[in-house]
Amino acid sequence: MDNFLWIKDEKQQSMMRKLYDQAKVDRVPILLDNAAGVIDSWLLLLKPNRILEVGTAVGYSAIRMALVSPNSIIDTIEKDPDRANEARANIQRFNLEERVILHEGDALDLISGMKEEYDFVFIDAAKGQYGRFFEDAIEKIRPGGVVICDNMLFHGFVEAEEVPKRYRSMIKKLKVFHQTLLNHPDFETRILSIDDGISISVKRG
């Protein structure tokens, strides 16, 4: 199925297709299509003023959110300098530099210093650190705000009996994070097994 028919501007549509195809060629782990569709839907309903993204990579999901939600300003954090440079160039190519603000650095250092209040947070960076990203972000999320996390099932390993050694510690942390979300007094959470697993958490209040 054509993935970008919802983009009305033809030039943007073809630029988006290129960005998507290039990311796949370069094996950048961009947001998968079904998860992206779920995020689109939440953005269309929520109409967030301010979005925080943890894990920009080359800017695909940030640019996509900016196109879906034309009144949103997006703070997006990327620690890898090469990816940050590529993201910056892509954001400029779409003329989105006023609405997509790239913060280069480690989210573990940067989130707590962010000054805004967020209506929507998308976490898609190092899977073993989700608990810490979330903790740092909590106080900045307005009541009724939504947090979506990607790769919550990590190739099925979160539910598997045998996990390859190199993933064990990360998967263990991801499992703890599932429980943190599901038992959190301030959030109502669902975890969906679409694509690589996404969680949706709505802040009470």
Ligand code: SAH
């Ligand atoms: N959201 C992107 C894909 C992100 S891939 C999209 O769908 O288009 C995950 C990215 O998170 C990688 O580029 C990685 O460098 C970055 N990352 C991992 N840990 C990070 C951290 N602690 N702080 C900031 N970025 C991080």
Ligand code: MG
């Ligand atoms: Mg992801």
